[in-house]
Amino acid sequence: MSRIQKIGLSVMMAGLHLAMAAPAETPLASQSLNQLEQRLAEIDAELVQLAHYSLRSGIGAIGYRSQSHKTPEQPEWIEIELEKEIPINEIMLVPTIRRDSEDGFQADGFPAVFRITVGTGSDRTGRLLGEYRSADGILPRIAPFVVSAGGSMASWIRIEATRLSARAFDHNYVFQLSEVLVFSAGENVALRRPVNVSSIYPERGDSSWNKRFLTDGHTPYLMDAAQGLQSVAYVSPHGLKPIMDIDLGGEYTLSRIHLHAVDQSDTVPQAFAGELGIPRHLRIEGASLPDFSDKKTLLENRLESVNDTGPIMMWRFPETTCRYVRLSDASTSTAFRIGFAEIELFSNGRNVALGKTVGSDLPATFINPTRSLAAITDGRNLFGHILPVRNWLLQLARRHDLEAERPLVADELNRRYARQNANLHRMSWLAALLAAGIGFTILIDRYLHIRKTTRIKERFAADLHDELGANLHTIGMLGDLAREAVDSREDLLELLDRSRVFTERSGAAARYCTNMLEAKGLCEDLVEEMTRSAARLLADLDYDLSFDGEDTLKNLKPRKRIDLFFFYKECLTNIIRHSGATQVIAKLTGNGNRIQLTITDNGHGLTGDVPASLKRRARLLGAQVSTEKSESGGTRICLTLRARRGLRLSQRSKVRKPDVPDI
Structure with missing residues (x-):
């Protein structure tokens, strides 16, 4: 045997002994994908170095067979007498092998549950080496089953089957083995040693079944090494x-x-x-x-x-x-x-x-x-x-373990790969959906930006119209009065001063409208702003302004307060310009879920639908506006705004013609 062969064999045997002595390996499900791939590569690399299963054909000795039974719980045993008391390293049980039409070669009559005992001299009790069950993975198999004896001293060994398995051709329960080998330092000390058994299959002179065939050294295998x-x-x-x-x-x-x-x-x-x-x-x-x-x-x-x-x-x-x-x-x-x-x-x-x-x-x-x-x-x-017989049989046993492990590792890898493919498929769909979502978000954002810009323009136009319109209208009226007071120097100067004040106020109003777009520091007290505007715009009229639920009004968002104030101011401006009214009644009410503004005048009424400026203001406010004829023949404008729920009503307060300095 070459030096490389010897090194490979030593590595293989060390792996086998480690596999027999080590505790159960880590469950495959807990291993990483890299670990599974590495393990599969290790198995394939080791299988290349191991002897192959090549089975005999033709005729010859098969091994030992016990009497047959109808039930599996029938104890059967084998005892082998060694030449002398000797330390033993391994015991190898070689199964008898049959050819299955579906599953190929399989062990036949190999015990489902058995234990191995070793002893010395006349002590027939001995020491239990171990008990083994088919549930532990010993079946199905065609390879030798290797039991480590750890150098135990023995002059006899006993293999006792406590649960039998069924043989193929009639499904009766038997105990069958092809060969038993007992190794001490590489020497099969059971070779051609006497065998005692619990029962004997009826034998003929030319029968292939005989207890002496258990130790004749003939196995069902041909030596088929991986190298050479x-x-x-x-x-x-x-x-x-x-x-x-x-x-x-x-x-x-x-x-x-x-x-x-x-x-x-x-x-x-x-x-x-x-x-x-x-x-x-x-x-x-x-x-x-x-x-x-x-x-x-x-x-x-x-x-x-x-x-x-x-x-x-x-x-x-x-x-x-x-x-x-x-x-x-x-x-x-x-x-x-x-x-x-x-x-x-x-x-x-x-x-x-x-x-x-x-x-x-x-x-x-x-x-x-x-x-x-x-x-x-x-x-x-x-x-x-x-190969040395011991190494050859160890390689076959190792091949059995690896070939039993390999499909489990391969199946787990296939599950992982399938899961990866499924995840990749899902990720592809998610990426596509994400891309679509990003595109949709960009479109929505662009739409909202355009809409916001449009609303800003619309609001800016409305604010300038409402704020500057009243001032310009006032300047025009003062100009008319100045023309009539041309003969009275004092009245003319007073009117000119008042015109200058409104001119400056118009400039300030432009800046005021710009600040309103940002809703910073404006209309922090809605009641106060509405009261001041009423005093300025309705100074020459009889008016009544009342408020109910001021806490609700204070809890409005700044933008809502500003829009509500401008709606109110636009109503007053329209009354002054177009209604010819002498009396105005305004009432602002706030409760837990609604705010309502009602403005009534005794003018000559509207000649159509709600004015466009009021509709625009109501739309910016997100409120509903309606008009109707009042009892006095004038117009009643009603604005309804939904507010946040749970706001408490404040005490009722009523303001009537506060004292405002004359402008």
Whole structure:
């Protein structure tokens, strides 16, 4: 294995152990979008480095199956006796696997609830390592289930299923496993150890179900690493059974051998049966001398049936020190071929045969260059690199965890992206509405500005007309009087003085109208202003001016007070100019929700509708105006203005002809 591979494997195993030991991860919903994207990238990057699920086909041993039950609450158990008391690191449960027509490959008969206990010696109570449930995410699966033992001392392990799951073909409840591996410092100490079980499926001699298959080292997987170039297995010519020698280059204490079977075929269906190349009677010998004069038998294995074969055949044997290892077929069959994808010889957990020279007793002319002897120790099979069994199964378990996590992360990301798209869509509509709102606001603002400008012009014209009109009318009357008093110097001078006063007042009135547009400091006391104007304009007439609800009047906005005052003043000016009246009665009333101004004269009355100047003033004020004939034959003008609610009425006050200095 390359140095990069070893580093990658170390990182993967550290991640696996951390995942098994760490508490539950942060819920996906609470992670940010960047965290989810980073996690998905990490999963994809790690999956590329992990071994793939490649499942066996053909015939062979399956594993252990208990008796079947009609209900799931039927306890079943398995016990494995280890060779001695030893610290164990991991326990791996390999499920039996079935092919589902809809869901693909799935575990079959893997317990829904189970617990694992370890113990030493005759103490059969032991110590509970953990209890596991399908609700915790252990199902569905096709990968090994890895339990960390944390270096617990044990001479036996017990797997007890307390709730069974249904097998596929008849939905009866059974306890099934393909293989159980127990690792101590990288060594499977459960390999070919005795197994005790609670019940046994009825077995035939050629049955693929047997409790001994739980520890025979045969898994339902083909070793399919993520890295490495393909290597085609060595197979001898037809009818020849060569003797193969491996020179380890130095003496090693050997204790285990792994034989990787010839790949049946890379075609579908496969071209050969599952026992191609495996000797009927395998003999393995070790020696320190190249002529094997000091040979020692390491292993004798007779192939009874196809159930004794598998993709990787593993045996342990007593520790033996040797440099040379010989493999041969001791059977009498002559129509057989020998071949292997790889031969691994282990000393202290390390494959010391990797890259070593392999020889044969066959002449060189019988060597097939596409299936050379060098392929036996090149560390590769048909898929790529050959991994240590423990690392390989850990990678499959890790792949299961990541492939279970990935769709959850991807689904959460898709939800986030969909939410983002929806928010973006909404934001686009909001932006469009906002743009439309801004445009509409600009139009409304422009309209209001134009309207305000128009009203200012209209108000300015009205103010000048009403304020200056009365003064100019007075100046005209004084001019007429001055013409009549031309013979009386004193009267003429007095009239001229009065004309000068009104001329100055007209100039001040222009400035006054400008200030009125800003409503600053004007008509702060409406009653006082109306009283003063009445005294000035109606000095030669009999008039009566009264007020009711002065508190309401004081609570009017300044602009309303000014407009109300100008309406009142315009009424008085029109009476003086056009009515010929000798008597005027004005009454201003304010209550909680209404203000009403009534002005009555005894003139000769109106000859039409409400005068345009009064209509304009009423419109600026936001009030209603009407006229009617009074009892004396003159005109009654009535103005009604809605005011703010909740204003109290003040005491009734009445002003009649106050003393005003003569102008």
